Amino acid sequence: MNKLTIAVMLVAALALTACDKNKRFGDDALGAGAAGIAAGSASDPTSPAYFNQTIGDRVLFAVDQSTLSPEAQDVLTKQAAWLTENPEYSAIIEGHADEQGTREYNLALGARRASSVQDFLIDRGVAPARLKTISYGKERPLAICSDESCYNQNRRAVTVLTAGAGV
Amino acid sequence: MNIIRILTIALAITGLAPVATAPARAEPLRIVIDEGVIEPLPFAIPGFVGAAGESAQYAAEITRVVAADLAGTGLFREIPATAYISSVTSFDAPVAYSDWKAINAQALITGAVDVSGGNVVVKFRLFDVFSGAPLGEGLQFVGTVAGWRRIAHKVADVVYSRITGEGGYFDSRVVFVSEQGPKNARLKRLAIMDYDGANVQYLTDSGSLVLAPRFSPTGDRVLYTSYESGSPRIMLLDVASVNRVVLGAQDANMTFAPRFSPDGGSVVFSLEQGGNSDIYAMAIDGGNLRRLTQDPSIETAPSFSPDGSKIVFESDRSGTQQLYVMAASGGEATRISFGQGRYGTPVWSPRGDLIAFTKQNAGRFHIGVMRTDGSEERLLTASFLDEGPSWSPNGRVIIFTRESQGESGEAALYSVDISGRNLRRVATPGAASDPAWGPLQN
Structure with a gap:
């Protein structure tokens, strides 16, 4: 059952279809870098692979925080420039929290994190209509140990590219 | 059923x-x-x-x-x-x-x-x-x-x-989230069972993430949060027919943490827009949307007093998660939690005398109870991760989620007496979380 779902998702990703919401969600569940579109070579600066790997598709946060560190701002400045130069893509920003916290609070915290990334990208010139946010709270950790070495990877906001000029 | x-x-x-x-x-x-x-x-x-x-x-x-x-x-x-x-x-x-x-x-x-x-x-x-x-x-x-x-x-x-001399609670049901798979690819679906774990039935499939179901006062309907439509949305499910609908406030970014009013006629919940979560209420048909809090902080996990006059909720407006009580119509809120640590997921007892909550302090999680004015706080449990208390129909027992730590960490349902005694695991067919205890059946 689980394997079947995964196979379906990979096929969808390879076929470069516009992201179905449920399937894209599954991509992140696999810890596959949350790439809605896995295409091109990382050496091609117009490719989603370049965005995901070379620029970096995610920023990390301190415990309970949604403020952007200087490093995060650096990544997001490059993300904004890439999005400006590649108007055929839009993005869904996923906000996540680590497991230290109650379910509802973490949903709200994930939304805060996604929103602060969205605000930053808009401030750097990305059209608001191209950006959407979604919070997964603590529901989709990337690293699954129960200490800070995993928690700091899970407190993240991931910019997931989607095909099309508007979300 | x-x-x-x-x-x-x-x-x-x-x-x-x-x-x-x-x-x-x-x-x-x-x-x-x-x-x-x-x-x-x-x-x-x-x-x-x-x-x-x-x-x-x-x-x-x-x-x-x-x-x-x-x-x-x-x-x-x-x-x-x-x-x-x-x-x-x-x-x-x-x-x-x-x-x-x-x-x-x-x-x-x-x-x-x-x-x-x-x-x-x-x-x-x-x-x-x-x-x-x-x-x-x-x-x-x-x-x-x-x-x-x-x-x-x-x-x-x-x-x-x-x-x-107390009301009973054995002829009652629990709705919960049945879980499968590893932590980073967990599948969740709604399930319902008798209070003792018998007669499990699944209410949704695992196709979309579902969270935190809550029973209607008569136990025939369930509110929960689902990612089925692509974004987290409150859904209303009829237990007998398993029919479900997305409920109201469709243009919000996220709606979550729903709970019925004691008369079953309205829903109190959190609505997130632009990264800010506040508490709202609406009629059970999705109409009459009212905003009850107006703060830049996180306001969530609302729960009515049994007489419907007040709402207890959590907010980090002071800097950390704490518990507050306000009138059901909104307005000024009074903070009731003042101990060490953070407090969340408050739930008003069906008897009206206590509020159960999740407390985080010094790296541990606790289920606790306090008087509705915040006095006489007592912690009933302690573990790596305990959360989400729900009351038995007679207000004597609390069921909650306990999750073990580490890569193989798994959620299970536990119950504990409000005295803190009689902690026991509730039988479920596999991992389970977010229990909500329904009313005594007729």
């Missing part, structure tokens, strides 16, 4: 007057839960009488469920049948009190079961052994054979109520 019609008929107890020779005890058989029960009350429950065949089979099963309900409270202790001196072969035979007294049974439960034509009839009596007298009238329950466990729970509810 199948609809069971259960009739309650008080039986005339003929020819079963208290045995005159039994010395009356000054104090009636009684457990006063508030005083702290140290020693569980010993009871005997000889197998209910049933004619050979189907009746005898169900009689044995029903007896076991009644005994398990009572013993499971931690307030009662079953005396093993091997210790019995008397046997009960006829429901109407006189009770040999001295035989039960000799093995220190303080309560004696006798019963008879008759199965015919798809129906099951259960008669039972409760005796105060040391007073040598019945405690209350004999009762009879009638229902379908398919619903035999509910009848057993009803018998146990009556026994529990007569001895404790």
